[in-house]
Amino acid sequence: MKHIVIIGNGIAGITAARHIRKLSDHRITVISSETDYFFSRTALMYVYMGHMKFEHTQPYENSFWKKNRIELLNDRVEKIDPGKRALDLRKSGTFTFDTLIIATGSKPNMFGWPGQDLKGVQGLYSKQDLDLLETHAPDNQTCKRAVIVGGGLIGIELAEMLSSRNIPVTFLVRESGFWNNVLPEGESNMITRHIREHHIDLRLDTSLKEILSDSQGKVRAVVTDTGEEIPADLCGITAGVRPNIDFLQGSGIETDRGILVNDRLETNIPGIYAIGDCAQLRAPKKGRRPIEAVWYAGRMMGETLAYHLCKKPTTYNPGPWFNSAKFFDIEYQTYGLVAPETSENEQHLYWEDIKAKRAVNIAYDPESELFLGINTLGLRLSHRHFDQWLREKASVAVVLSNLEQAGFDPEFYPDFIREIKTQLTQLLKTT
Amino acid sequence: MDTTTSMSIAADPPAGASILQKVWAFLGTCALGILLLASFNIDLPHRQWWLYGSLTLLTAGIIGYTFEAYKNKPPGIKNDGVWHSSLTNGGLLGWLLGVAITFFYVILYFYPQYLGLGSDGNNSGLVAFFDPLSRLLSGNPASQWFVYGTLYTLGILAFGIKFLWKYRHNRYEKLRTLSVMFFQTAFAFLIPEFMARLNTDDFSLPYYDLKNIWPLNYYNFEQWRIDQFITAGDIGLALLIFGVVSIFIITPVLTYYYGKRWYCSWVCGCGGLAETVGDPFRQLSDKSVFAWKVERWVVHSVLVFSVLMTTAVVHSYLGYDAQKYWLNKDVFLIAVALFLTVLFAAIWKFKKEELQKDARYGAIGYLAVILGLIGIHYLSGSNVFLFQAETLRSTYGFLIGAVFSGVIGTGFYPIFGNRVWCRFGCPMAAILGLQQRLFSRFRITTNGGQCISCGNCSTYCEMGIDVRAYAQKGENIVRASCVGCGVCSAVCPRGVLKLENGPLEGRINSEAVLTGNDLDLLDLIKEEKTWKN
Ligand SMILES: Cc1cc2nc3c(=O)[nH]c(=O)nc-3n(C[C@H](O)[C@H](O)[C@H](O)COP(=O)(O)OP(=O)(O)OC[C@H]3O[C@@H](n4cnc5c(N)ncnc54)[C@H](O)[C@@H]3O)c2cc1C
Ligand code: SF4
Ligand code: SF4
Numbered sequence: 001m002k003h004i005v006i007i008g009n010g011i012a013g014i015t016a017a018r019h020i021r022k023l024s025d026h027r028i029t030v031i032s033s034e035t036d037y038f039f040s041r042t043a044l045m046y047v048y049m050g051h052m053k054f055e056h057t058q059p060y061e062n063s064f065w066k067k068n069r070i071e072l073l074n075d076r077v078e079k080i081d082p083g084k085r086a087l088d089l090r091k092s093g094t095f096t097f098d099t100l101i102i103a104t105g106s107k108p109n110m111f112g113w114p115g116q117d118l119k120g121v122q123g124l125y126s127k128q129d130l131d132l133l134e135t136h137a138p139d140n141q142t143c144k145r146a147v148i149v150g151g152g153l154i155g156i157e158l159a160e161m162l163s164s165r166n167i168p169v170t171f172l173v174r175e176s177g178f179w180n181n182v183l184p185e186g187e188s189n190m191i192t193r194h195i196r197e198h199h200i201d202l203r204l205d206t207s208l209k210e211i212l213s214d215s216q217g218k219v220r221a222v223v224t225d226t227g228e229e230i231p232a233d234l235c236g237i238t239a240g241v242r243p244n245i246d247f248l249q250g251s252g253i254e255t256d257r258g259i260l261v262n263d264r265l266e267t268n269i270p271g272i273y274a275i276g277d278c279a280q281l282r283a284p285k286k287g288r289r290p291i292e293a294v295w296y297a298g299r300m301m302g303e304t305l306a307y308h309l310c311k312k313p314t315t316y317n318p319g320p321w322f323n324s325a326k327f328f329d330i331e332y333q334t335y336g337l338v339a340p341e342t343s344e345n346e347q348h349l350y351w352e353d354i355k356a357k358r359a360v361n362i363a364y365d366p367e368s369e370l371f372l373g374i375n376t377l378g379l380r381l382s383h384r385h386f387d388q389w390l391r392e393k394a395s396v397a398v399v400l401s402n403l404e405q406a407g408f409d410p411e412f413y414p415d416f417i418r419e420i421k422t423q424l425t426q427l428l429k430t431t
Numbered sequence: 432m433d434t435t436t437s438m439s440i441a442a443d444p445p446a447g448a449s450i451l452q453k454v455w456a457f458l459g460t461c462a463l464g465i466l467l468l469a470s471f472n473i474d475l476p477h478r479q480w481w482l483y484g485s486l487t488l489l490t491a492g493i494i495g496y497t498f499e500a501y502k503n504k505p506p507g508i509k510n511d512g513v514w515h516s517s518l519t520n521g522g523l524l525g526w527l528l529g530v531a532i533t534f535f536y537v538i539l540y541f542y543p544q545y546l547g548l549g550s551d552g553n554n555s556g557l558v559a560f561f562d563p564l565s566r567l568l569s570g571n572p573a574s575q576w577f578v579y580g581t582l583y584t585l586g587i588l589a590f591g592i593k594f595l596w597k598y599r600h601n602r603y604e605k606l607r608t609l610s611v612m613f614f615q616t617a618f619a620f621l622i623p624e625f626m627a628r629l630n631t632d633d634f635s636l637p638y639y640d641l642k643n644i645w646p647l648n649y650y651n652f653e654q655w656r657i658d659q660f661i662t663a664g665d666i667g668l669a670l671l672i673f674g675v676v677s678i679f680i681i682t683p684v685l686t687y688y689y690g691k692r693w694y695c696s697w698v699c700g701c702g703g704l705a706e707t708v709g710d711p712f713r714q715l716s717d718k719s720v721f722a723w724k725v726e727r728w729v730v731h732s733v734l735v736f737s738v739l740m741t742t743a744v745v746h747s748y749l750g751y752d753a754q755k756y757w758l759n760k761d762v763f764l765i766a767v768a769l770f771l772t773v774l775f776a777a778i779w780k781f782k783k784e785e786l787q788k789d790a791r792y793g794a795i796g797y798l799a800v801i802l803g804l805i806g807i808h809y810l811s812g813s814n815v816f817l818f819q820a821e822t823l824r825s826t827y828g829f830l831i832g833a834v835f836s837g838v839i840g841t842g843f844y845p846i847f848g849n850r851v852w853c854r855f856g857c858p859m860a861a862i863l864g865l866q867q868r869l870f871s872r873f874r875i876t877t878n879g880g881q882c883i884s885c886g887n888c889s890t891y892c893e894m895g896i897d898v899r900a901y902a903q904k905g906e907n908i909v910r911a912s913c914v915g916c917g918v919c920s921a922v923c924p925r926g927v928l929k930l931e932n933g934p935l936e937g938r939i940n941s942e943a944v945l946t947g948n949d950l951d952l953l954d955l956i957k958e959e960k961t962w963k964n
Pocket of ligand 1: 105
């Protein structure tokens with residue numbers, strides 16, 4: 001029996017712990033300084049919006065951990081000493097391990113803007129950030145206007161959160177269309193329109209220059225690169241995240257942007273592994289990024305590592321890419337890879353119904369007619385079908401002709417798929 | 432574009448509770464005020480106009496208020512602030528409302544005289560206030576049940592319209608809400624009243640809400656009902672046969688094809704009220720494993736209780752002599768025992784795997800019924816015995832029919848959620864649930880690996896099912912208690928859940944793994960899972 005210590009009780013660390021318990025009798029300790037129990041970070045927004053209480057974001061009852069002999073420790077790891085196989089904990093001092101799994105997640109990017117340390121300037125990542133937001137922006141009397149910097153998935157969630165409390169929001173986005181470094185033009189435009197429909201003051205092609213302080217060291221206004229000064233009581237920074245690994249400095253564990261790991265998720269030091277947002281693959285699969293800071297990647301790494309540790313050597317070999325999000329009222333799903341721009345090797349078949357706020361974009365290789373990926377807005381499709389088509393390297397024609405099999409909208413929904421199928425098949429023939 | 436964006440900075444924030452909303456709330460309150468005045472016997476001139484006026488105003492108030500609340504928002508999920516309001520988060524306002532409704536139910540069931548119920552139609556107060564409408568429909572003076580039925584139906588209609596508006600993006604939700612609105616208005620309210628019009632001095636139809644099926648309608652086979660059915664000739668007999676067919680044929684067939692939802696969230700009046708008036712409180716249901724355990728014990732005990740009670744009651748009015756009529760006391764008891772034995776044996780034989788965990792409960796329930804039947808056989812006639820049919824009947828009527836389904840079931844909406852009765856108390860739900868779990872095409876499928884464990888589905892499941900526990904493992908949800916309201920699927924921000932009817936095979940897939948990872952690894956995990964079971 002080994003003592004496996006996991007730093008971080010997010011999805012990556014907890015999935016690893018659960019699977020290790022299922023597969024073995026090792027002693028398991030999970031250390032985290034954020035909360036006592038695992039909660040779903042993706043649901044933070046719903047707590048602020050009043051859809052849920054914080055306890056609803058905890059997927060397991062508190063008794064679960066004891067019952068499954070997973071020891072939880074609320075403490076902060078200050079240092080790792082790989083030689084002594086020991087951790088230095090803020091409250092409990094030295095803590096030894098046989099195997100170590102680092103799953104410390106991310107933290108919000110800050111780019112050294114003047115004023116970024118003022119009160120009222122914050123990111124949205126942790127439970128503590130949520131509590132901060134309740135302090136800075138409990139209602140539209142305390143927070144008369146908020147400015148959000150950075151147009152990614154968390155930025156739009158923050159905009160939705162604030163506007164649910166009737167706080168006016170100005171949303172600064174550096175790109176010329178919302179998230180158009182990921183989404184093709186059609187989808188990006190649909191979301192851009194929808195953001196404005198929700199009375200968000202969206203500023204495209206605009207970035208942050210400086211945050212101004214009042215006499216109490218609190219944010220008073222935000223200055224954009226066009227020189228405009230926007231009065232604000234809150235400045236939300238949502239310009240992406242980066243691995244949360246500062247405490248590893250000097251430990252001898254090799255890092256780049258994240259903790260460098262091989263395809264068995266092992267760091268340069270045997271017996272020390274890294275998974276989830278904080279891990280950076282030395283050799284990612286073709287077309288994939290070395291750090292994939294999403295829920296699903298953390299979960300799959302956790303599964304893989306548990307098998308590797310308890311059963312037999314297993315490499316991290318995720319299936320085709322998938323992801324999903326929700327932009328205010330519009331659900332988004334994606335399977336496979338759809339580039340924001342078409343190219344010689346990638347053509348797009350786009351369908352949209354502007355009034356119903358639905359869109360589908362299918363990417364394929366014009367040469368081989370290979371299906372590359374699909375984006376959907378306002379429409380649910382089945383993961384299993386696309387996973388299989390992508391693995392089998394199905395042609396775009398096969399995907400189109402079987403599209404109705406992959407519908408996942410609730411019963412009685414208007415049947416858009418037939419329309420999509422005919423239109424896109426037509427389009428495919430003409431191009 | 433630039434001008435509009437810079438203008439929006441100066442503009443007011445999107446409105447909160449608007450003035451119009453307050454006006455509608457005020458008008459609705461006035462309508463309630465009129466009803467209250469009537470309860471205290473204040474004499475209003477042109478009573479019928481005050482009645483119609485107040486009912487219209489009440490309905491308009493509810494609809495107007497919600498229209499104002501949602502009109503400026505695009506279609507989509509409308510749960511903002513649900514846990515911030517003390518009315519809907521089990522806070523003080525919720526408790527006050529709960530106490531008020533409970534108080535109303537206690538009066539309604541046990542002290543109708545305070546509502547003004549008089550003998551022979553000499554009503555006063557609130558009941559008399561409703562006389563004009565009752566006379567218009569059935570020709571008879573009102574009773575406390577008429578008052579209740581009217582308010583109940585109006586509640587389902589007004590809050591039904593609210594629900595339609597709230598879920599205007601979701602066709603499943605709209606259709607099933609229209610369905611409960613229709614069944615309540617036509618079957619529970621209007622048809623029985625019109626049926627009363629057919630009554631003459633020597634012909635009388637029993638008051639029958641056709642969609643109210645035994646054992647929810649626990650008194651359907653009591654002696655006075657049977658007498659009514661039989662004296663009403665062919666129509667009466669047809670109604671009686673329909674009552675039997677509803678539970679033994681219609682119910683199993685529809686439940687096989689569509690799951691319990693065809694009844695619980697498309698037809699049933701209790702479900703109808705829960706889904707409309709009770710919708711603001713659905714999030715209050717207890718999701719703990721403990722609550723689930725309590726639910727299974729309580730709801731199945733009620734089922735056993737209701738089967739025994741009905742058997743005892745029917746037994747009590749049947750004759751001893753098989754010569755006079757083939758269905759005598761003993762034939763009846765043996766038939767019931769035989770039916771249950773065959774049913775239990777069949778389940779045991781064909782559904783062993785699904786039953787494994789619950790087998791013990793099933794066996795206990797079955798044993799309890801059989802022992803009860805033997806008890807009825809040997810103890811009937813001995814009036815001193817505690818469980819005499821009449822005592823059983825009145826105890827059931829009081830405990831289950833009144834206290835559980837009315838006082839607790841509805842009175843506690845704002846405290847324990849809107850489906851307390853359906854989840855813990857309804858014997859009909861228990862039967863439908865058993866079949867849904869064992870022999871139905873219905874299931875909720877999950878969408879591969881897309882779940883982010885956010886918990887919206889579990890929070891808004893009115894039946895207290897921890898939907899997320901299944902979704903995050905990629906397993907189908909096949910739970911006895913699921914009423915198929917579809918709200919989990921609606922509120923899921925990642926499109927993970929889909930209510931479906933499909934083949935029985937592979938419906939319960941507890942060995943499922945989450946799509947997305949390495950295929951070899953997934954096979955390994957699958958192996959491990961099946962091996963562990
Ligand atoms: C608001 C928001 C919404 C999101 N929505 C989505 C979504 O819809 N879909 C999606 O795929 N992804 C989403 N993500 C991203 C997703 O949540 C992350 O990819 C995922 O949570 C990362 O999991 P993890 O286990 O790697 O790390 P984390 O969840 O970050 O867990 C790491 C834990 O380790 C703790 N920790 C770190 N350092 C130490 C230390 N030195 N000592 C002790 N404890 C430490 C941290 O406090 C934290 O609790 C969202 C993220 C946010 C913030
Ligand atoms: S599981 Fe879903 S469909 Fe079933 S009762 Fe709960 S919320 Fe309704
Ligand atoms: S609402 Fe959807 S994403 Fe959230 S836990 Fe439930 S199934 Fe998963």
